[in-house]
Amino acid sequence: MDETSERTGAPARSRISPAALASVVVGGVLSLTWCVASIVMLVTGLGALPALGSGLLLLVPWLLLMQVAVRIERHRAVAVHGIGVNIPARRRSLRxxxxxxxxxxxxxxxxxxxxxxxxxxxxxxxxxxxxxLVALAMLWLGWSGWELALLHGPVRIGSLEMSRWVLAVLGTAALALCAVLLALGALADRGLARGLISGSEEELREQVADLAERRQGAVDAAAQERLRIERDLHDGVQPRLVNLAMTLGLARTAIRTDPDRAERLVGEAHAEAKAVMTDLRQLARGIHPAVLTDRGLDAALSALAARSRIPVDLDVSLLGPAHAGLDREREGVAYFVVAEALTNIAKHAEAEQVSVSVRQDPHALRVRIEDDGRGGARVRRDGLSTGLAGLTDRVRATGGVLGISSPVGGGTVLEAVLPTGAPSSGAAPLRPALSADLTAVPLPRPTDGTGTRDQTLEVPR
Structure with a gap:
């Protein structure tokens, strides 16, 4: 699914146009016809739902009609009032x-x-x-006043006698009040459109900022991955390939003069070739582990826990057998969050026990890793320690957030929240479900002249 947002219309007009007055008249007529029919359809459909769902026969057509009506209202707001309409982002089918x-x-x-x-x-x-309704009443009073003034002359109401001029003035005032009421109705209609369907430019700016943040996260994650692959190839595979080529060269030179030595060298080259194949396999697994595709996230995390030299208490809870809402990207990010965390713990934490919890709810996948090590973990972008920085970029690229608490001597808790569904308007932003001693701090956005970032995550409060 993709998500799109739109903006239509021009700046709102300051004057009340004849089309706005006519819109009040049409809306008033519809309030006595279509509005009543729509409410009756809704109430009847909801009331009939307990009867074997028969209310759906009314609710489904009503919902389809409402989608058409909403589109018409948006176009009317643009055409009649000149209001710019920000259509919120929503998922669209790829089918x-x-x-x-x-x-x-x-x-x-x-x-x-x-x-x-x-x-x-x-x-x-x-x-x-x-x-x-009130304007029609004023129109009737104004018409009646002028009719009495022109055709019947003075009118006596009790002890009060109203002359032709008084009747004409009252009729004129009533007609003017009718026009004022129509104008007020047009203003009220414009206000409702602004408040309920126009949206705000601030919402669009927030969407743009969020998409820019995700894009930058994806770019940074790709750069970190490229550097890792280059480093692994340059420092690992390339020297072994050079050594393999030199061994084969020596074997070719000695094949005529010293066959035994040549055979031994060929055997060494064969063993080295198999070792290089293992290295390449490990490198490919680092890009996207095959076990994720073959057996899913649960099995991949179990394999990580089994390979860890530190005891890992793993708890995985996913929705349904097909892991509804999880795609290849989020599975991969969750896997690498756990893998990188376990690697960092083994290298630096001096921990004796690790707890890994992966929970999926209808809106997010929450990954929490906790150890009892020496703490002091920080996100750095100094080129020396970039593991957590890479995780930050991976999580940010999915629209998720990363929280970390690592007081010195108090262990480390790392929690990532990855959204699994489309954001709905008005929904609260995803945040790590951290305990009281943890803080999820937004990542700073400013860049220096070289385009690099200095990102840190605040740890204990």
């Missing part, structure tokens, strides 16, 4: 044909923008109906 269309309709139901549009659609009709 084709009817299946893709149905999936798009389903995804739209899960967005806050759609339900705000539904609320606006009904409130706009109700408000327009109220203003139109």
């Amino acid at each position: 084709r044909g009817a299946a893709g269309w149905l999936q798009d309709r389903w995804f739209e139901l899960g967005t806050g923008g759609f339900w705000r549009g539904v609320l606006h659609h009904h409130l706009a009709m109700i408000v327009a109906g109220a203003f139109l």
Whole structure:
């Protein structure tokens, strides 16, 4: 699925146009017809749901009609009031044909923008109906006043006698009040559109900032991975290939003069070739472990725990047999978070026990690694210790967050939260479910003149 957001329209008009007044009249008429029918469909459908789900026969058409109505309201806000409409980002199906269309309709139901549009659609009709009703009453009073003034002359109401001029003034005031009420109705309609369906430029800026942050995380993660592969090839595989070539060269030189030595050299070259193949296999496994593709995240983490020289208490809880919501990217990031953490613990922590917990809920995958080592872990980008920096970039590229607590002498707790579903408007941002002594601190964004970043994670409070 991909996610898209749109903006339509121009800056709002400051004057009330004839189209806005006409919109109040049309909305008032619809409040007595379509608004009543829509509410009846909704209430009847909800009430009939317990009857073997028969209410779906009304709710499904109602939801489809509401999606059309929301689109019409957005276009009306642009055409009548000139309001720019920010359409919130939502998931879109990658399927084709009817299946893709149905999936798009389903995804739209899960967005806050759609339900705000539904609320606006009904409130706009109700408000327009109220203003139109009062305006029609004023129109009737104004018409009646002028009719009495022109055709019947003075009118006596009890002991009060109203002359033609008084009737004309009252009729004119009533007609003016009718126009004022229509104008107020147009202003109320514009206000509802601004508040419920236009969105804000701040929301778009937040989306752009989030996407830029994810992109930078992906770029940084790719750069770290490229440097790791270059280092492994240069420091590991390349010298062994050079040694293999030299051994074969010596064997070729000695094959005629000293066959026994040549045979021994060929045997050494054969063993070296197998060792190089092992190195290349390990390098490929570092890019994307084959066990992830073959057996899934649970088995891959179990293999990591089994290979660790420090005892690992592993607890994995994933949703369903197919691990719903987990894709190749998030599985890989979760795997490398655990792998890098276990590697760092084995090298630096002097720990005796490690606890790894992987939990998946409908919205996120939470990975928590805790050890009883000496603590003091920091995220550095000095070219010497970049393991946690690489993890930070990997997690950030998925839209997730990373939290770390590592007081000196108090062990280290590392927790990554990876989103597994599309963000819904109004949803709270994902954060590590850290205990009271942990803090998830946003990563700084400023860059220096060389384009590199100095990123650190705050640890204990």
